Amino acid sequence: MIRFRNPGTQYTTQIQVFRELYNEYKDAPSFSLDDMAETIARTKLMTAYGYAGDAALALSNTDNDSLNSTKMNAKMYAEVFRLLGWITSAGSGSYPLVFTYIGEHAACTDEVLPLYEQCVLGINNPQRIMDVKYDEKVRFFKAALFSLEDLGGIMYKHELCLGPMSIDDLDRSQYARMITYLQKLRGSYKRYEEAYKGLCEDLDVKPTLPDNSTRLPIAFMKTCNWIDSKRTKDLYPPKSLECICLTDHGREVAKSLHNVKDLRLDEYVTYSEAKQRALIRLGVYSMLFRAGYNTDPVKETIQNDTNECKDILAGKPLLFSPYQTLHHDEVDDALNLKRNHGSYHRNRTILPNVSRPDLVINDLNLSVTVETVSRNEDAEVERFTSYVNKLKLAGKKKREIIDRVFEECITDTQTRFYPFVATLFRVMGLDCTASRPGDNGARWDAIIVDDEESIPIEIKSPTEEQHLSLKAIRQALENKVILLSRETHPTKPETTSLAVGYYLPNDRAEVTNLMIDFKNTYGYSIGVIDLKTLLTIAITILLDGKTIDIQKLNRLEGFANATFK
Amino acid sequence: MPLLSKEEKRNSIALPKINQIDSVTQRYGETAIIRGKGRSISGACLKCKNPRCMRFPEAYISCPEFEDFSYERNNNVCPVDAISWDYSKDIPRIDHEKCINCGICALMCPIGAIYSDGNKVYVSEPRNDYSILPVTASNIRLQEELFTRLMTLNWQHRFLHESQSIMSNIYKKVSKFDGRSMSANLLIRNLMIAVGHHCSISRTGDVYTRIDAVYSDGDIYDACYGAMEIEFGRDTLDASRGILDDIAVLHSRNGIDKEKNTALVACLSFPNKRQGYFQVIKDVNKVLNLKIQTVSLGALLILAWNGIEVDFSQKDFYADFDNLSIRSALNNNIKRRVELPEGFLGILEPEK
Numbered sequence: 001m002i003r004f005r006n007p008g009t010q011y012t013t014q015i016q017v018f019r020e021l022y023n024e025y026k027d028a029p030s031f032s033l034d035d036m037a038e039t040i041a042r043t044k045l046m047t048a049y050g051y052a053g054d055a056a057l058a059l060s061n062t063d064n065d066s067l068n069s070t071k072m073n074a075k076m077y078a079e080v081f082r083l084l085g086w087i088t089s090a091g092s093g094s095y096p097l098v099f100t101y102i103g104e105h106a107a108c109t110d111e112v113l114p115l116y117e118q119c120v121l122g123i124n125n126p127q128r129i130m131d132v133k134y135d136e137k138v139r140f141f142k143a144a145l146f147s148l149e150d151l152g153g154i155m156y157k158h159e160l161c162l163g164p165m166s167i168d169d170l171d172r173s174q175y176a177r178m179i180t181y182l183q184k185l186r187g188s189y190k191r192y193e194e195a196y197k198g199l200c201e202d203l204d205v206k207p208t209l210p211d212n213s214t215r216l217p218i219a220f221m222k223t224c225n226w227i228d229s230k231r232t233k234d235l236y237p238p239k240s241l242e243c244i245c246l247t248d249h250g251r252e253v254a255k256s257l258h259n260v261k262d263l264r265l266d267e268y269v270t271y272s273e274a275k276q277r278a279l280i281r282l283g284v285y286s287m288l289f290r291a292g293y294n295t296d297p298v299k300e301t302i303q304n305d306t307n308e309c310k311d312i313l314a315g316k317p318l319l320f321s322p323y324q325t326l327h328h329d330e331v332d333d334a335l336n337l338k339r340n341h342g343s344y345h346r347n348r349t350i351l352p353n354v355s356r357p358d359l360v361i362n363d364l365n366l367s368v369t370v371e372t373v374s375r376n377e378d379a380e381v382e383r384f385t386s387y388v389n390k391l392k393l394a395g396k397k398k399r400e401i402i403d404r405v406f407e408e409c410i411t412d413t414q415t416r417f418y419p420f421v422a423t424l425f426r427v428m429g430l431d432c433t434a435s436r437p438g439d440n441g442a443r444w445d446a447i448i449v450d451d452e453e454s455i456p457i458e459i460k461s462p463t464e465e466q467h468l469s470l471k472a473i474r475q476a477l478e479n480k481v482i483l484l485s486r487e488t489h490p491t492k493p494e495t496t497s498l499a500v501g502y503y504l505p506n507d508r509a510e511v512t513n514l515m516i517d518f519k520n521t522y523g524y525s526i527g528v529i530d531l532k533t534l535l536t537i538a539i540t541i542l543l544d545g546k547t548i549d550i551q552k553l554n555r556l557e558g559f560a561n562a563t564f565k
Numbered sequence: 566m567p568l569l570s571k572e573e574k575r576n577s578i579a580l581p582k583i584n585q586i587d588s589v590t591q592r593y594g595e596t597a598i599i600r601g602k603g604r605s606i607s608g609a610c611l612k613c614k615n616p617r618c619m620r621f622p623e624a625y626i627s628c629p630e631f632e633d634f635s636y637e638r639n640n641n642v643c644p645v646d647a648i649s650w651d652y653s654k655d656i657p658r659i660d661h662e663k664c665i666n667c668g669i670c671a672l673m674c675p676i677g678a679i680y681s682d683g684n685k686v687y688v689s690e691p692r693n694d695y696s697i698l699p700v701t702a703s704n705i706r707l708q709e710e711l712f713t714r715l716m717t718l719n720w721q722h723r724f725l726h727e728s729q730s731i732m733s734n735i736y737k738k739v740s741k742f743d744g745r746s747m748s749a750n751l752l753i754r755n756l757m758i759a760v761g762h763h764c765s766i767s768r769t770g771d772v773y774t775r776i777d778a779v780y781s782d783g784d785i786y787d788a789c790y791g792a793m794e795i796e797f798g799r800d801t802l803d804a805s806r807g808i809l810d811d812i813a814v815l816h817s818r819n820g821i822d823k824e825k826n827t828a829l830v831a832c833l834s835f836p837n838k839r840q841g842y843f844q845v846i847k848d849v850n851k852v853l854n855l856k857i858q859t860v861s862l863g864a865l866l867i868l869a870w871n872g873i874e875v876d877f878s879q880k881d882f883y884a885d886f887d888n889l890s891i892r893s894a895l896n897n898n899i900k901r902r903v904e905l906p907e908g909f910l911g912i913l914e915p916e917k
Contacts, residue, residue: 010769012639044635047773051818052633105568229743293569443841470775474806478845481809485848510773514810517817522809522853 001166001203001210002125002134005079009219015112017045017077018086022099022107029339030096036074046073080216084119085323088129100323101337105288115291117224121257122287122321126265129327136168139262142319143169144217145226145246145254150179153246156235157218158196159185161210166199170264189236218244226250261313263320275312278305280334282313283320290317380423388542398543402535409502409531410462414445417461421500421531422446425457427538428548432457444479447489448498453554454489456480460501468501468528473514475499476526496527496556504530504559515558527556536562577655578612578698578708579691581676586711589677589720593870596689597677597720606694608677610656614705618657618670618679618688619648621758628763628781630790633819635774636765637747637754642670644751659686665738666731667752668724672759672869675715681725684734721872727905732863736910739833739862742797749797753831754778756865757793761874766795776811780829782876789878791827797862801836805845808857823855827877830859834911838889843915847885858882863905863912864895871899890914 020043025031040046041057048056048069057070078097081087086103090096099107106115124139143164148155155163159182167178185191200207221227227244235243246254263283268276281298282305289295295302306313322331332339391401409417418434425432431449435442444456456479458472465472480497483489505511505528515526540546540562553560583601589608591597597608621640628634642648648670651658657670657679664686671679671686678689691697698704725731742748750766757764757780764780781790792811796804808828815821836842846857860882868875881894892913895903908917 012637013768013770016638044633045638045768047635047771051773052635055633101568108568288569295569297569443845470810471806474810477809478802478806481848481852482845485851513818514813517810517813520817521813521823 001161001199001213002136002138002140003132003165003209003213004083004216005076005213009216011116011219011223013045014077014080015106015116016043018081018103019107020045021081021087022104026099026104026107030090030098032096033071033074033078036078036097037068037070040074040077041070046070082130083123083324084116085122085129085321086119088323088328094131098328098339100328101284101332101335102287102321102323105291105293111292113224115287115293117253118287118291119321119324120220120224121253121319122324124264124321124325127325128265129324136166137264137266138164138167138169139264139319140164140169140217141220142257142262143167143175144221145250145257146175147179147182148227148244148246148250149254151182153251154230154232154235154243155182156192156241156243157214158192158210160214160217162195162199165210165213170262186235187237189239192236221250224250224253226253257319259316260319261316263312263318265325268320268325271312275309277334278308279312279318279320280322280326280331281305282309282318283322284331284335286318287321378426380419381426384423384427384538385542388539392543398539401543402532402539405535405539406532410466412461413463414459414461417463418445418459421457421459421534424534424538428541430550434459443475443482447483449489450491452490452492453495454483454491455495455498455554456483457498457500460499462502462531465501467503468499468505468511468530470505470511470514472499472501473511473518473526473528477518477522477524480524480526481522493523494525495554496525498527498529498556500529500531500534502531504528508559512558519557525555525557527553527560528558529556529560533560533562575612575614575650575652575655575700578614578700578704579610579695580698580704580707580711581606581609581611582694582696586714586718589715589718591677591721591723591872593723593726594680594682595723596680597722599676607689608674609689609691609695610674610678611676611691611695611708611711612655612697613675613708614700616650616657617673617675618642619650621673621755625758625763626754626765628765628779628790630781630788630821631765631779631815631819634765634776634779635768635771636779637750637768639747639751641751642673642755644669644748644755654690656690657688659688661685665752666725666735667756667866668870669755669759671724672722672872675712677720677722683725683728683731722870723872724870727863727867727870727903729905729909732866732905732910732912735866736833736863739797744798749833750777750795752862753793753795753865756862756869757831759869760865764793775807776814777807778831780877782878787878789827789876790821790825791829791877792821793829793831795831797833799840801830801832801840801842802845804830804832805842805849805857809849809853809855812855826855827880828855828857829877829882830857831862831865832859832911833862835859835861835884835889835913835915836911837915838886843884843886843889847887850883850885856880856883859884860891861912863910864891867895867903867912868898873898884914 017040020039021036024039042053044052048059051059085100086106087097088100090098106112120141123141125134125136144160147164163178163182167174169175185195199210225247227250228247229242230245231240231242233240235241281301285295285298285302388401415437422432422434425448432446434446435444445459446457448455458475458479460468460472476497476499483491518524518526537548581599583599586599586601588600589597598605599608619642621642626640627636645663645665647660647663648657666681666686668681680687747769754764754766762780763783764778766778767774767776776792777795778793780793782788792808792815794804794807808830812823812826812828815826816823849855849857858877858880882891884891890913892903895913905912908914
């Protein structure tokens, strides 16, 4: 199966990025991935960690390229533009890059879409320009349009993987078998599931890989207005699936492709050098002509080359994209292109000194003292206490007990998890109650009630989100504002507002950033506690007879970490 | 080797046969009337070299106050791509299937040549009152001089008089927007531009930018600018949380003082009172001293259709639990009563 990586699919951003790159490097002999990253960041066409421009560059600057989000972003666009034949390798390696003659046209026009459409049709395999080689010999988008035509104008995205991505499309019998196969698959969701599973097993890949491979092709086809989306149960009942449907324009394009000379690399190499050079010129000029360019200045060349290749063309228009098939030296040579580079001076930027906050902010500690906890026992606290004691009597160590309870909570929904979190705070001796589910009046999920410093708690159960997200932090701020405004419980501005979840956030740096932003802007502290920390504190209190320093909790800012003295 | 050029398909431009234009007026549902030297003619397409009804200048879709905001560069005036150039007639063509009747293209037309009958939008073709001229540098210069003159007249566009049926039709079409498409954000951005602001929206797929949009009135002195959250779904509480996030990020990271951030929530319809949004907006005002204003799509349409340049700095569009309506702000701006019943589509206050 041919693969399409998962790059930026937004057309307007693609075009803007390409124009900016062209403006910056049109006079340079070549440009690198670092150059691209710098331009994309500087023109604010990407952000990193909430920052744009030089700050984004500085923040993503790391020795490990795969962690450098700006560079990875640049690589993503490089792949799209290479696929479209707008840029290509300058030499034998993947980088540095140069603009192609077609790419120059794409950069210099207001109406890019007609040329974009030609370039999408130009994507074919095999070719000599990309590192990755696939077994299938296919002009994918032509095959996809034909498949859509032959399958009633509608396909499910994974049918693209099972069908046109996995065939040699010029082999008529193979194509026909593929259509019959997909037709027979339809009517049963189970049949489809088995087929898709089989494909993944054959390729030895996770199911997400073929699925991701459909994103770019679908985006390309939507941008070209060949397809739109429709949700239907018709294809694989009883499942309702979002399918792609051929538009009128897509139908017209498909129709026009039935009557072209579709030239591929395998055939191209069989011709004489003179014919190859003529085919290159005809391929490039016919793409530009179909995209609305005035080819009068090269009319004579086209006429001569058409005569030279009349046996090959047999009166049909040529579908052949040289820059998407051959090395640019060969194409440039046939077009008699001389690359005259103007004077170009590269200015390297001195990056600002910015760093991500997780590098400088330490987790906060909750210390536990050795005084005895005093709490009002209630049924839930008693139940939890006896469960912990039972596990202890069964020979479990404290860490094992914590891990066991933690694992048991993984499937908890809001109705179980919120009261359980409140119970754990009560074990600490705090007066904590969970709000009733659906009680819109109480916006927080639980609250620690105190005579002076009540603390609202935003809780995310593991079935809502396993890792706390920015959303919980936003809600914690809202809880604080509401509590201060409505004065339902006494509190102080400096008292924390808590967010509790199963795991700490995945992107701790961005959550830290936001907590810092809230503190800087509104003056309120948000504290974040994960279930394991909460269990560690509660079970330590139960088993070791310790108490928590409430003042530390009241002033918690950032991530809590339980330590024991 | 030189690049090939696109075929020169644009053949002509048009200029009205009036030597000195004195005034332009426009009534709802009609083209503008251009008066000068004792005669008057109807506004008709000038076949602009750079059609203002199709593309915004780059400056309109960027906000200088928010120079670090990574914004969408699509500068189409039509949020649903319903307007394109008809090379056979050399004027813009409206795709009535796609068109939602928002009128933004009409409001951008310098001579009031685009109008709606309430259902469909039309472009008036230049007839005998106009000179059709070849596209030459001198003719383009003449046209530019005309635009300057029309700008200095500062005339007020009128597109449609709001009515229940017109609004219902638009809301019906907008409710069919694909939730993942940018159309809703583009529509709000373009309406903000139509009511006299610069406005930028975040790029689709930019996971690091949580701010939906930023706007600025473009004034050098005493500028009014702010963050925007655009919420066409039901989760308006997400918008109130989002706007506090936006204000904090801009204050803390980008040096946009929270006191100067005239933040806006743009929604399809005003949220229901029970949803808690307006209560939270009141809390935010009480505790943080921030007046978050709320505008609906319908309200922006009405303002734009009356050629109003809206001043958000006065916080007239502030609505909270104690005052759930922006009706009086609309009435004051358009200098008449909005003719929509209370609660209609949640345009000026929550639906009943």
